Amino acid sequence: MVTTSYMPLAAILISLVAIIFIIALSKKPNLREAVTILAAIGKLAIILSMLPAVLDSRYPALNLIDLAPGIQFALKVDEAGMIFALLASALWLVTSFYSIGYMRKLDEKRQTRFYASFALCLSSTIGIAFSANLFTFYIFFEVLTIATYPLVTHEGTEEALKAGRKYLAYLLTGGVVLLAAIVYTYQITGTLDFQAGGILSTDTLPFQIAILFSLFVVGFGFKSAIMPLHSWLPSAMVAPTPVSALLHAVAVVKAGVFGMIRAVGFILGPETINSLGLSGILSIAAGITIIVASLLAFHQDNLKLRLAYSTIGHLSYIILGVSLLSQAGWTGGVMHMFNHGVMKITLFLCAGAIFVAHRYTNISQLNGIGRKMPITMAAFTIASLGLAGIPPIAGFVSKFLIVQGTMDNEQFVYAAVILLSGLLNAGYFFPIVYRAFFKKPASGGGVKEAPYLMLIPIVVTGALSLLLGIFPNAIFNLYDLASSVAQLVMGGL
Amino acid sequence: MIEHLPALIPVSLILFAFLAGFLRLVNPRLSRYSAILGALTAFVFSIVVTIDVLKNGSISYHFGNWPPPYGIEFVLDTLTCFMVLVITGIGSTLLMFPTKPGFMIDEQQQSPLYTLVLLLLTGLCGMVLSGDLFNVYVFMEISSLTTFALVSLGGPKAAVASFRYLIMASIGACCYLLGLGFIFFTVGSVNMADVLQLLPAVYDSPSIIGGALLMITGLGLKMALFPFHTWLPDAHSYAPPIVAALLAAVQIETSAYIAIRLLLNVFTPALMSDLLPITQIIGWLGAAGIIFGSVMAIAQTNFKRMLAYSTVAQVGFVTLGLGLANPLGMVGGILHILAHALMKSCLFLVAGSISHHSGITNIQDFQGLGRRMPWTMAAFTVAALSMIGIPPTAGFFSKWYLLLGSLDNNNWVFLVVILASTLLNAIYFFRLIEKIYSPGDAQVEAGTQSKDLPKNMLVPIIILAVAILLMGAVSVWLVNNLLMPVVGGL
Numbered sequence: 001m002v003t004t005s006y007m008p009l010a011a012i013l014i015s016l017v018a019i020i021f022i023i024a025l026s027k028k029p030n031l032r033e034a035v036t037i038l039a040a041i042g043k044l045a046i047i048l049s050m051l052p053a054v055l056d057s058r059y060p061a062l063n064l065i066d067l068a069p070g071i072q073f074a075l076k077v078d079e080a081g082m083i084f085a086l087l088a089s090a091l092w093l094v095t096s097f098y099s100i101g102y103m104r105k106l107d108e109k110r111q112t113r114f115y116a117s118f119a120l121c122l123s124s125t126i127g128i129a130f131s132a133n134l135f136t137f138y139i140f141f142e143v144l145t146i147a148t149y150p151l152v153t154h155e156g157t158e159e160a161l162k163a164g165r166k167y168l169a170y171l172l173t174g175g176v177v178l179l180a181a182i183v184y185t186y187q188i189t190g191t192l193d194f195q196a197g198g199i200l201s202t203d204t205l206p207f208q209i210a211i212l213f214s215l216f217v218v219g220f221g222f223k224s225a226i227m228p229l230h231s232w233l234p235s236a237m238v239a240p241t242p243v244s245a246l247l248h249a250v251a252v253v254k255a256g257v258f259g260m261i262r263a264v265g266f267i268l269g270p271e272t273i274n275s276l277g278l279s280g281i282l283s284i285a286a287g288i289t290i291i292v293a294s295l296l297a298f299h300q301d302n303l304k305l306r307l308a309y310s311t312i313g314h315l316s317y318i319i320l321g322v323s324l325l326s327q328a329g330w331t332g333g334v335m336h337m338f339n340h341g342v343m344k345i346t347l348f349l350c351a352g353a354i355f356v357a358h359r360y361t362n363i364s365q366l367n368g369i370g371r372k373m374p375i376t377m378a379a380f381t382i383a384s385l386g387l388a389g390i391p392p393i394a395g396f397v398s399k400f401l402i403v404q405g406t407m408d409n410e411q412f413v414y415a416a417v418i419l420l421s422g423l424l425n426a427g428y429f430f431p432i433v434y435r436a437f438f439k440k441p442a443s444g445g446g447v448k449e450a451p452y453l454m455l456i457p458i459v460v461t462g463a464l465s466l467l468l469g470i471f472p473n474a475i476f477n478l479y480d481l482a483s484s485v486a487q488l489v490m491g492g493l
Numbered sequence: 494m495i496e497h498l499p500a501l502i503p504v505s506l507i508l509f510a511f512l513a514g515f516l517r518l519v520n521p522r523l524s525r526y527s528a529i530l531g532a533l534t535a536f537v538f539s540i541v542v543t544i545d546v547l548k549n550g551s552i553s554y555h556f557g558n559w560p561p562p563y564g565i566e567f568v569l570d571t572l573t574c575f576m577v578l579v580i581t582g583i584g585s586t587l588l589m590f591p592t593k594p595g596f597m598i599d600e601q602q603q604s605p606l607y608t609l610v611l612l613l614l615t616g617l618c619g620m621v622l623s624g625d626l627f628n629v630y631v632f633m634e635i636s637s638l639t640t641f642a643l644v645s646l647g648g649p650k651a652a653v654a655s656f657r658y659l660i661m662a663s664i665g666a667c668c669y670l671l672g673l674g675f676i677f678f679t680v681g682s683v684n685m686a687d688v689l690q691l692l693p694a695v696y697d698s699p700s701i702i703g704g705a706l707l708m709i710t711g712l713g714l715k716m717a718l719f720p721f722h723t724w725l726p727d728a729h730s731y732a733p734p735i736v737a738a739l740l741a742a743v744q745i746e747t748s749a750y751i752a753i754r755l756l757l758n759v760f761t762p763a764l765m766s767d768l769l770p771i772t773q774i775i776g777w778l779g780a781a782g783i784i785f786g787s788v789m790a791i792a793q794t795n796f797k798r799m800l801a802y803s804t805v806a807q808v809g810f811v812t813l814g815l816g817l818a819n820p821l822g823m824v825g826g827i828l829h830i831l832a833h834a835l836m837k838s839c840l841f842l843v844a845g846s847i848s849h850h851s852g853i854t855n856i857q858d859f860q861g862l863g864r865r866m867p868w869t870m871a872a873f874t875v876a877a878l879s880m881i882g883i884p885p886t887a888g889f890f891s892k893w894y895l896l897l898g899s900l901d902n903n904n905w906v907f908l909v910v911i912l913a914s915t916l917l918n919a920i921y922f923f924r925l926i927e928k929i930y931s932p933g934d935a936q937v938e939a940g941t942q943s944k945d946l947p948k949n950m951l952v953p954i955i956i957l958a959v960a961i962l963l964m965g966a967v968s969v970w971l972v973n974n975l976l977m978p979v980v981g982g983l
Contacts, residue, residue, distance in 0.1 A: 066969040068893060069977075109932075139884040146883055156932045164927065172881075172919050176912045183896040183908070 003053070005060035008075040008130045011046040011085065015039045015119040015126075022119060026112035033100050036115050040093040043122065047085050048476075054082045055477055057484075067135055071192060076132035078196075079485045080265075083334060084258050085129040086476050087341045088251050092122050094457040098349055099242040101453030105356045108240065113150055118243075120147040125251040128258060134182050134192040134267065141178070141223075141255060145171045148252055151243040152236050163235040170232035174222025178259075181215035185267060188212070194262055196488035198269015206276055209268070213278045216263040217285075223256025224319060225312045227289040233312060237304040241352030244304055249311050249344040254337055257318045261334065265489035270325045282323035287417045289316035294424035301362045303351045306428060307344065310387065313421060314340045320414060321402040329405025330486035331479075336398035338478055339386070339468055343394055346383035346461040350376050353450035353458060363432055368441025370433075373449050377436045379462030384429035386465050389422040394468035397479075498542045499554040499567045499622060502577060503615045505534045510611035517605060525592055528607035532585035532614060539581045543574040547974060553624065561624060562684040568624035572979040575827070575971065576621040576750050580743045583834045584614045587735050587742075589953045590842055594849035595735035596646055606646065613639040613739065617747045626673050626708075626759070627683040629751055630666065633715070636744060637662045644732040644740075654727035661724040665714030672707030675700045685758050692760070702769055705760050709752060709771060716748035718775070718812055719782030722805045726789075729801035734845025737797065741804045741841065742834035749811045750830065753823070756815065757980065776816015780910045782809030787917035796856055797844050799921060800837065803880065806914060807833045813907060814895050822898025823980040824972050829891035831971070832879065832964060836888060839876040839957035843869055846946050846954065856925060863930040866945045870929050872958035877922035879961045882915045887964035894972075 018039035025032040050060050054077055061076035077085070099118070103111050124147060127140030145168075153164035186192055188208055189199050200209065221229045233253065237244050264273065264282075273279050293313035300306035317340070321333025353376045354360050354369060370377040386393030389400075399418060406415040449455050464475070473479040509531025517524035546552060546569055554567040569577075588610065592598075596606055616636030623629045640662070644655035677683055679700045680691040695701060710721075717725040725745075729737045756772060786806025793799035807829070814826020846869055847862070848854045863870045879886035892911060899907035945951065 065966055067965060068890070068969060069972060113930075139889075142883050143885070146878065150930065153927070153931070161927055161931060165923070168919065168923055172916060176915050179896070179915075180908060180912055183893070183900055187897065187900040 001058050002061045003058050007046055007050050007060050008077050009062055011043055012123050012127045014042045015123045019116045019119050022116045036096050040096045044089045044093050047089050050077050071135045073136055074132035075130045077130050079481045080261060081129040083338055083481050085126050087338050088125045091246055091250050091345050094460055095242050095246040098454050098457040101451045102242055102352055102356060105451055117147050117150045121247060128255050138182055142175050144255055145175060148247055152239045154240055160238045163238045166235050167232045170222050174219055177215055178219030181219050184212055194266035198272055199267055200269055200272050209272055209276055220256050220259040224260055224315050225253055226285050227292055230312050234305050234308045237308050245345045245348035249348055250341040253315055257315055260319055261322055264322055274325055279323045279325050283320055286316040286320035286323060287414055290417055290421045294421050297428045301364055303363050307347050311344055321405060324405040324409055326405045326408040327486045327490050328401050328408055330490060331483045332398045332401025332405055334482040334485050339394035339398045342461055343383040343386045343465045346379050346465055349458045350380040353454050357448050357450045366435045367439040370436035372447055375449060376458055379458045381433050382462050383465050388425040388429060392469045394465045396469055397472045498538050499552055499569050502535050502538045503618045506531055506611050506615040510608045513607040514605050524607045528611055529588045531611050532588050536581040536585050539577040546571055546574050562682045562687040565628060566624035567622040570979050571975040573621055575975040577618055579831050579834055580617045583742050583838055586953050586956055587738050587838055590735055591949050594845050596733040609639045609643050617743055620747050625684040630670055643736040644728050647731045647733050651731035654731045658724045658728040661714055665711040668707045669711030672704040675704030688759050712748050712752045716745045717805060717808055719778050719785055725805055726798060726801040730798040734841050738838035738841035742838040746830045753815050772816050772818040775812050779809040779812030779816055780907055783910055783914045787914050791921045794855055796854060800840050817898040817902055819898050819901050820980050820983050821894050821901055824976045825891050825894030825898050827976055832887035832891045835957055835961050836876040836879045842954050843873045846950050850946060859925055859928040861932055868945050868951055872954045874926055875958045875961055881918045881922055885965045887961045890965050890968045
């Protein structure tokens with residue numbers, strides 16, 4: 001059931017309106033940051049207020065204006081969108097506090113531009129989550145690409161500008177391919193509305209489906225960093241750490257993955273894809289990406305780069321879960337979108353804290369850091385255990401479900417891929433933990449943590465990772481949401 | 494009064510043109526005000542006429558009550574209204590830009606520039622409104638003659654460019670007139686509706702094919718359709734900013750519109766395609782122009798010259814839509830006339846402002862401008878994103894229809910060309926955006942602390958930027974009410 005509501009629009013607009021105040025208050029940093037915090041709280045509150053209705057299958061929706069004949073600017077909050085919106089808005093709140101500590105401690109320049117772009121990114125992310133059709137989705141998707149650009153090039157150094165160029169080259173190409181996919185979808189079906197189970201009619205020709213499928217996979221593949229379309233992501237790590245944390249572990253890359261979820265489950269439909277056996281292609285790509293990205297992560301001495309390669313691998317977990325086209329696989333994939341976000345942001349926040357407190361960027365410098373920053377490294381340990389898939393931390397639950405999905409389809413190769421990747425995750429995370437706690441520090445000195453504004457967010461996300469692992473349904477009814485997404489999409493199968 | 498409105502649009506422009514000329518002798522400032530007033534009057538008349546056409550259907554206005562095919566006829570359907578709105582709307586916004594940066598000459602200098610601008614607008618409106626092919630030619634000549642004079646205001650180099658344009662435009666006009674002669678001697682009429690009726694009877698006559706080809710070629714020269722674009726880069730980059738904006742935004746697009754009219758209402762594609770694949774040829778030339786113009790724009794170091802080459806590419810979008818000859822493609826092409834008018838005039842005004850304000854004309858000197866001129870550069874960024882075609886800016890919406898139109902014809906090459914041009918545009922505009930927003934020279938920055946443009950220069954630029962952002966929201970209305978009624982029958 002759909003109910004008309006202005007709440008989805010309000011959730012998008014609140015950070016857009018905040019931009020005006022952020023720019024107007026650029027000379028008063030305290031007020032400016034207060035605006036960001038208020039907008040983040042407001043956004044989370046608005047989104048949470050819609051959660052009970054969504055759990056009750058009453059979807060808040062809004063059709064605003066026509067954008068093209070037969071295509072409206074339409075918003076609709078369904079379970080899948082809800083999960084993504086909750087993820088982005090909850091972590092935005094956490095990151096907002098963290099960025100204040102980070103940006104001030106490092107005395108970064110152009111902070112107004114930073115906070116304004118950040119708010120625009122969040123508006124478009126929520127827009128992506130709540131879009132009711134591909135056209136609206138595409139608008140926000142492209143705005144997100146553009147809004148992230150100033151954040152990637154924030155430092156203004158030659159390296160940052162280069163990363164910015166690469167970032168645009170990759171993501172705009174992806175956007176263009178996606179546009180082709182959208183136009184072709186519209187030409188075939190005459191509609192772009194998302195519908196659980198897909199919108200293609202049964203008389204769509206196989207070659208049309210094949211073309212559409214490849215266009216969607218490539219179009220979304222850039223943002224979700226499927227190999228070989230991934231190399232913008234490690235380069236983008238030149239951005240300030242809050243950006244890497246929220247955008248390049250959560251919002252931007254998850255927008256790509258979320259797009260893949262929409263394309264597979266809500267446009268093409270599992271039945272259509274299954275009938276042509278196309279999902280295997282996506283599974284293979286995801287499987288290869290998982291293994292190769294994990295192997296590449298070993299080579300990185302720079303902590304943020306290692307995290308970036310780990311992100312590439314974990315994004316493909318989600319895509320693998322989706323491509324399995326089974327209930328368990330989908331539930332696991334959708335949940336991993338949330339769980340990985342929480343855990344990976346913890347790791348990035350830790351990396352930023354280490355940099356702010358000690359100016360360390362490389363793993364080889366981290367000997368004994370656990371003694372200087374016990375709280376930070378405790379959170380780091382929890383999150384990295386979770387990503388390796390060790391119970392009772394969040395990553396275990398979603399990984400378990402994805403493995404169950406492979407078993408349902410008797411695709412044991414992918415079960416092996418995931419288990420192997422678990423080992424590889426352990427292989428590249430545990431040495432960091434080992435160094436931190438068991439090796440002697442190069443220099444003495446007592447405990448020196450990052451400022452509280454940075455430390456508390458780390459503790460919060462670390463605790464969240466643990467909590468989500470023990471009670472997957474405790475926060476935001478996450479498990480219920482994910483399983484009903486799977487049920488709706490897979491209903492026919 | 495209301496029934497004379499179609500005639501009043503060009504007449505008011507002419508009257509104010511002469512008024513501006515006389516007032517210049519009294520006080521140059523008054524001349525500018527009267528020009529703005531004249532353009533705004535024409536704009537208001539266009540709005541009223543549009544409302545009337547939407548309510549009561551197309552208007553056929555007979556001068557001196559002489560019925561067509563004998564007398565002069567103005568025909569206004571919704572598509573005409575759309576073009577008149579674009580021409581007068583863009584014209585009045587551009588005239589608000591101050592004289593000195595806009596025309597690169599002093600107000601005191603002896604030059605009847607506002608008279609010329611209004612006469613240019615008169616010519617363009619007349620071309621659009623005319624219901625007969627010969628009057629199109631007459632008004633086309635008015636617009637061309639004033640263009641020669643206006644371009645040459647830009648200095649010695651501009652004078653040479655203007656002369657080159659004069660040669661090319663005269664060849665174009667000759668082609669058009671010659672072709673029209675062929676048509677006239679075959680069917681005995683120059684009235685569009687009349688010719689449309691008479692043509693089928695004589696359709697296999699070689700003089701019709703020759704005439705049509707000559708007329709289209711002539712228009713191709715005027716609208717700088719690839720490969721007839723050679724005059725454009727010089728003329729548009731050396732002309733003063735307001736003039737360059739007018740030329741790129743409305744002048745060449747009006748010629749494109751006449752070509753659209755010819756194919757819609759005179760030589761219908763259904764009839765033509767048996768004899769000559771003329772629409773296909775135009776479409777493919779447009780596609781070639783898109784790629785050529787974009788690649789050449791990347792190679793430029795001078796900002797205005799880059800914009801000029803980008804115009805070659807953007808005209809390609811209009812003609813590509815025309816060449817598709819299906820409703821969606823046509824809608825895309827025509828909508829792109831408006832989108833391009835908004836963004837290109839915004840960009841040319843920004844170019845003029847920067848060169849007037851800080852003497853910067855080359856792309857490499859844009860470093861750090863974002864800090865010094867935040868508002869101007871914000872407007873620039875919006876226009877640039879629209880040129881690339883990033884939603885929700887204007888450029889995206891015209892592209893959407895063009896893409897749909899391409900697929901309707903199963904023309905995947907056009908689809909790829911349009912999408913590739915998005916990336917090519919991104920290359921040359923993000924090169925600028927990157928420079929603008931990266932930290933500039935610390936010393937220069939300290940010397941010129943955040944001195945944005947004066948308000949009178951900023952206002953038209955901001956108006957255009959806001960229009961670019963809002964066009965998407967009104968585009969459906971435009972398509973459903975103004976464009977589809979005319980092109981939907983294809």
